[in-house]
Amino acid sequence: MTTSDWPLWEVFVRSRRGLSHTHAGSLHAPDAELALRNARDLYTRRGEGVSIWVVPSAAVTASSPDEKDPFFEPAADKPYRHPTFYEIPEGVKHL
Amino acid sequence: MATAAQRITRTPAGDGPADKTAAAAAYEAAFDAAVAADERIEPRDWMPDAYRATLVRQIAQHAHSEIIGMQPEANWITRAPSLRRKAILMAKVQDEAGHGLYLYSAAETLGTSRDELLDKLHSGRQKYSSIFNYPTLTWADVGAIGWLVDGAAITNQVPLCRCSYGPYARAMVRICKEESFHQRQGYELLLALSRGTPEQHEMAQDAVNRWWWPSLMMFGPPDDESQHSAQSMTWKIKRHSNDELRQRFVDICVPQAETLGLTLPDPDLRWNQEREHHDFGEIDWSEFREVLKGNGPCNEQRITQRRRAHDEGAWVREAAAAYAEKHAAKGKEAAA
Numbered sequence: 001m002t003t004s005d006w007p008l009w010e011v012f013v014r015s016r017r018g019l020s021h022t023h024a025g026s027l028h029a030p031d032a033e034l035a036l037r038n039a040r041d042l043y044t045r046r047g048e049g050v051s052i053w054v055v056p057s058a059a060v061t062a063s064s065p066d067e068k069d070p071f072f073e074p075a076a077d078k079p080y081r082h083p084t085f086y087e088i089p090e091g092v093k094h095l
Numbered sequence: 096m097a098t099a100a101q102r103i104t105r106t107p108a109g110d111g112p113a114d115k116t117a118a119a120a121a122y123e124a125a126f127d128a129a130v131a132a133d134e135r136i137e138p139r140d141w142m143p144d145a146y147r148a149t150l151v152r153q154i155a156q157h158a159h160s161e162i163i164g165m166q167p168e169a170n171w172i173t174r175a176p177s178l179r180r181k182a183i184l185m186a187k188v189q190d191e192a193g194h195g196l197y198l199y200s201a202a203e204t205l206g207t208s209r210d211e212l213l214d215k216l217h218s219g220r221q222k223y224s225s226i227f228n229y230p231t232l233t234w235a236d237v238g239a240i241g242w243l244v245d246g247a248a249i250t251n252q253v254p255l256c257r258c259s260y261g262p263y264a265r266a267m268v269r270i271c272k273e274e275s276f277h278q279r280q281g282y283e284l285l286l287a288l289s290r291g292t293p294e295q296h297e298m299a300q301d302a303v304n305r306w307w308w309p310s311l312m313m314f315g316p317p318d319d320e321s322q323h324s325a326q327s328m329t330w331k332i333k334r335h336s337n338d339e340l341r342q343r344f345v346d347i348c349v350p351q352a353e354t355l356g357l358t359l360p361d362p363d364l365r366w367n368q369e370r371e372h373h374d375f376g377e378i379d380w381s382e383f384r385e386v387l388k389g390n391g392p393c394n395e396q397r398i399t400q401r402r403r404a405h406d407e408g409a410w411v412r413e414a415a416a417a418y419a420e421k422h423a424a425k426g427k428e429a430a431a
Contacts, residue, residue, distance in 0.1 A: 005416050008203070025266075026200045028209065030412075030419035042193050045186075046273075065139045 008057040009035040011042075013049035021053050029054075130331055135261035138204040146330055149323065150260050151205050152221070153332065158198035159216045159223035163397050165191045167231040168240060176234060183280050184237060190273050197266040204262045217402050225383065226309050228391030235288050235295075235302035241281015243303070243310040243348070249274050250344045251314065254334035263332075282351070289356045296356070303352070304360040311375075312383045314341040345373050 006028040012021035024043045029035035035054040043049065063071055079085045088095055122141040129136060136142055165188050172188065175181035199209045215221040226244055231237065252274065255267040288299035315321055315337040327333040335343075345364075352359050363376035385391065 006412070025197060025269075026203075027196065030415040031422065034415060034419075041189075042196055045189070045193065062139070065137070 006030050009039070009054045010057050010060060011035075011039040012053040012055070013039075013043055014051040015048060016050055021051065024048075026057060130259050133259075133331070135264065136259050137261045145326070146332075147205050149327060149330070149332065150263065151202055151207055153327075154198055154202040154205075154263055155207075155212045155215070155221050156223060158195045158202060158212065159221060160227065161191050161195035161198060162216075163223040163227045163401060166397055166400055167227055167229070167393075168237055170231050171234060171237050174234065175237075180284070187241070187277050187280065190277065194270045194273070197269055198263075201260075201262040201266045213405065217398070217405065219389075219398065222387070223397075224313060225386040225391060226313050227397060228386050228393045229305070229309055230392050232305075233298050233302060235285065235298040236306070238281045238284035238288065238299065239302035239306040241277050241279075242285055242351070243281075243306045244313070245274055245277040245281060246348065247310045247313040247344055249278060250340050250347070254340075257331075257334060259331035282355070285355055285357070299355075300357050303355075303357050307360050308378065308382075311341055311345070311378055312380075314338070314344070316380065316383070342372055345375050349373055 007030075008026055009029055009032075010026050011024045013024045014021045024039075027035065027038050027042055029038050032054060036052060039052050039054055044052070075081075123143065126136065126140070126142055126146075129140070136146075168184060168191075169188050172181060172184050175184050199212060202212060203209060212221065216223065231240070249271065252267055252271050256264055256271055258264045258267065285299050285303070288295040290296075315324075318324060318336045318338045321337050324333065324336060328336070348359065349364070349366075361376045363374060365374055367374045386394070389395075
């Protein structure tokens with residue numbers, strides 16, 4: 001048995017309390033527990049994190065780059081979702 | 096470092112041959128436009144086969160260099176002159192392992208596996224940087240490697256942080272942050288020796304004499320002989336030419352050597368006011384080619400040790416996989 005039998009994991013690190021976990025990279029490990037330990041050694045050697053998530057890469061569903069334009073298109077023609085869309089008379093405060 | 100779901104090699108799809116050609120052209124145009132606009136290419140984007148192959152070759156060689164590079168320095172861990180130096184050296188060698196892993200991950204996003212890459216390293220089908228085929232004869236070599244070898248690596252790697260391939264660029268950002276410690280510890284080590292006893296000073300000078308020229312060779316052959324350079328520049332994998340980076344490195348090192356109180360072993364090295372750069376002597380490219388061919392002082396030793404470490408670690412990988420399998424089965428039983 002070689003390492004190719006070890007699944008791939010995606011690693012997310014919370015750099016400090018109050019911030020969300022951010023994708024740091026990936027690694028191979030035989031199970032979740034070792035994935036966590038490997039992630040600690042690989043991605044937090046200089047105190048880069050206070051919390052780690054590991055997720056099997058196979059469990060991630062991603063949108064397709066080919067459908068990028070149609071997939072995100074519904075948001076493209078709705079400028080009224082942004083506050084800058086609205087004209088407010090000068091001098092109006094707290095708005 | 097994308098997910099497995101993102102590691103699909105995409106080919107243009109269409110109904111007929113005409114469609115296919117049109118679709119392929121559209122994909123290629125989108126790729127060219129993204130590169131021209133300085134956008135990053137990500138794993139699931141369409142990319143030319145040659146771009147993918149170039150990246151795999153370069154990232155693999157880079158990853159192998161990090162892993163093989165652990166050996167010359169690890170050679171001195173048990174003989175470090177103080178606990179402080181020993182702790183520093185262990186941290187550095189561990190970093191090199193980490194850098195190798197970041198880079199293998201980046202290569203894997205291109206549809207190759209780490210096992211395949213290791214296999215190619217072990218069978219000599221992929222290379223690592225020639226610099227690691229030189230021996231570390233004295234403790235001062237640890238300092239010279241940190242200052243010169245890691246210094247040259249940083250000069251090469253900083254522009255790679257803006258490489259057109261996203262996962263490679265991101266790995267390089269992480270690596271460059273960590274390399275800075277490597278270079279500074281080496282410089283500090285050499286400074287301590289240089290300001291020490293006459294014997295220590297001489298040891299530092301000897302190490303610099305041996306590592307200077309091989310470090311200059313790390314930038315690769317001169318521009319007019321570099322076979323991959325032009326295409327890599329067009330694809331924005333590479334941002335500066337070999338000679339340009341080599342010149343930058345020489346200019347950086349000269350004043351640093353002065354502060355160290357050490358000389359660089361090149362009688363032709365002098366400031367050229369007109370060019371506003373240092374002129375330096377001819378590099379012995381025949382030596383470079385010999386080492387590349389496998390005839391360096393340590394080629395055989397490095398690869399033998401790598402293979403042995405891999406084989407001797409097999410039982411650990413097998414045991415961990417067996418343990419994971421057993422517990423996964425238990426979990427299923429309990430759920431049933």
